[in-house]
Each structure stands twice: as structure tokens, then as C-alpha cells.
Amino acid sequence: MGCCLSSDGRGGGSAPPLQGRRSKKGTKGWRTRRRRKVFSSNSTFESNPLEDRLHRIPGRMFLNGASSVASISTQQGNKGANQDAMVVWENFGSQKGTVFCGVFDGHGVDGHIVSRKVRDSLPLKLSAHWEVNFGGDELRQNSVSTAGSLTSEEALPICLEDEDWASTKFDKEKLPDFFATLKESFLKAFRTMDKELKSHPYIDCFCSGTTAVTILKQGQDLMIGNVGDSRAVLGTRDHDGNLVAVQLTTDLKPNLPREIERLKRYKSRVFALEDEPEVARVWLPNDDLPGLAMTRSFGDFCLKDFGLISVPEISYRRITEKDEFIILATDGVWDMLSNKEAVDIVASSPARSLAARSLVDHAVRAWRFNCPTSSADDCTAVCLFLD
Secondary structure: OOOOOOOOOOOOOOOOOOOOOOOOOOOOOOOOOOOOOOOOOOHHHHOOHHHHHHOOOOOEEOOOEEOOOEEEEEEOOOOOOOOEEEEEEEOHHHOOOEEEEEEEEEEOOOHHHHHHHHHHHHHHHHHHHHHHHOOHHHHHHHHHHOOOOOOOOOEEEEOOOOOOOOOOOOOHHHOOOOHHHHHHHHHHHHHHHHHHHHOOOOOOOOOOEEOEEEEEEEOOEEEEEEEOOOEEEEEEEOOOOOEEEEEOOOOOOOOOHHHHHHHHHOOOEEEOOOOOOOOOEEEOOOOOOEEEOOOEOEEOHHHHHHOOEOOOEEEEEEOOOOEEEEEEEOHHHHOOOOHHHHHHHHHOOOOHHHHHHHHHHHHHHHHHHHOOOOOOOOEEEEEEEOO
């Protein structure tokens, strides 16, 4: 993360690298007081058959561009490789009108590889669990039948029990019938994704990981799954017709009491460094490593026995005619722009196809202006339009 932090809650999501305190390498999720040797992954993983096949799928975007429903953009910072990844997948699961979107912010030496791996594999796992547990036709029928089950202001976050991935209690009267099944599909997909990373022969996830903020839109139904400190924000209209920003996810960082409680229960230490007093970090019980600035992530297995989890926080929202678009972005954007600023930038874009690019450009300029002496973070955004 950059050393320039605002006073309105925009900063605090990322961190300098593991190898050394003053290094400019792009390993922002980690902070340590001593040098440590880290083994790199096999470079041949950079291109693989799965990735090649996925990139040929119609309706799947992962590079800067736009479609009729979304625009996506990423800009590398000046810390090293761009560790962000993004995807928009239309007709997801071979279901017309279903869209999957995700933004992934890697950290650690292999963070760029981890984020790409999760970008490519997590949607496939979600689709597989979805098809096994809940047929697409049945989901569409339920989606239509539950119209109006939630008011436009209601989004229902489901904060999950951590270590055993147990199902949680929620108000069934306010949720559509298919929510529980789709929630389980999200849980299983995230769990199997993390297990796959742990046993992967070429990716070193012991000291590397990634965030993931994902949404699945089926008709007017929206499911959100989130780990880490990337963020989803809704641009919607209030009762007076004014454009407002509604944050759909929580930045899962070690400044949240419920997260701190879990970490301390598993003997992790949580504290900030003297030169970054506003950034709480997670440390091993008996060593000043790694200094992770989030409480949930894929990978980062050095902390998985000490309270770090990959259990997503899941929420549901019924989309209404007042809801205009959703922004998914990494903390390179949110460290520089408030939710309202981001929503206004997207809304004022001269064309939808340019919305994500405009948002990223504003964030990049803010880094240069506000933090001229620090290394700018990678900036990535997905804009999904809802009409």
C-alpha cells in the first residue's frame, strides 16, 4: 500500500512486501521487520491449457474492455508486476442473463499468479456446485417467483462461522427459496478453491494470497461473496432521485472486532507498526511475520492455523429499478477515492464502455497527486450496469 492515507477511511488496505521493509516490490499484502527467503513459483505456470481455453469462451472478459453490460479496466502500479485480476462472464453457467463478476487483488511474491488462478478457477467451481445442487431452470423460476421479497434498501449479509464452514442462521422469511442452496454453492466453491491452492504443485501460497470480491447476478437477484479488502459498491437513486453510493461489502481487515476476536482466539497478534499506526496487521504468535493487512484471503497458509480464513462473507440483494450499476474494485482505487466519488465518476462517464477506464484513471491520478513520493498501487475496476 502507499504511505499516503486519508482521514476519511479510504486507506489501510494493503501493505509493503515480505522481503524487506523498504523494498518496492509489489507484494503489498505483507509487512515484516526482517528479511526472509521466499521461494518463487514455477514460471511455466504463467501460461497453461485451462487459461487458454477459458480465454476463448464467448462473453468472458478478463482484459481491459467492455460489453453491453459491463466495462473492466486495470492499470499496473509502480511496485512491480500487476497483481490484480478481474473477470466478467456473461451467460455464466450457460444461463442466459446470468453474469458473474470478480475482482482479485494478489499479494506476496506469487500474488499475481494466485489472483489469476482464482480468477480462472473459482467461477468454474461455483458453476459446478451450482449445477449439482441447483439446476439453472429451477433457479430462474425461483428468481421470478420471489420478486419483491426484499425491499430496495435491504441487503442481507450472512456472517459465517469460520473454522467449520457451518451454515448460519438467517431470516428465511426475507430470503428467496433458492438462497440457502446458492449460498452453499458459494461456500463450497471458496472452500475447494483454497484447498486446491494449498496442494498446487507450482504456486507457493504459503506467503502469497489474494482477495476476492465476486457477484453473481441472475435476473434481478444478486449474490455477493467476499474475502479480503476489495470492495463492491452500488450506484443507486434515493427517494429524491439523487445518486447515492451503497457499500455492499465489508472490508475484512483486522480493525473489525469480530475479526480480531477470531484471530486472537487462534493466538494471532494484531497490531500496527509505528510508521503506519493507522494500519492494523496480523502477525504470527511468536514471530514478527507476516503483517497481513486483512483477515480473510485465499492462500496465505502461514496464517491459516492462526485465525486467517477464506470463508466468504455472503449477502443477497434484490435489484430494483433505482439501482443503476455496481462497482467492484481493488483497494488501489478505494485508497484514493471515496464510494461517492467512484459512483459519481462512473455515472458521469461519457459512455458506459469507458466507465471502468475513467474510474481507474481518476485513481491513478490521485495516487500521483496525493502520494508523489510513494509507490502507486495497482488499480482495477469492474462496472456492471443493471438495466
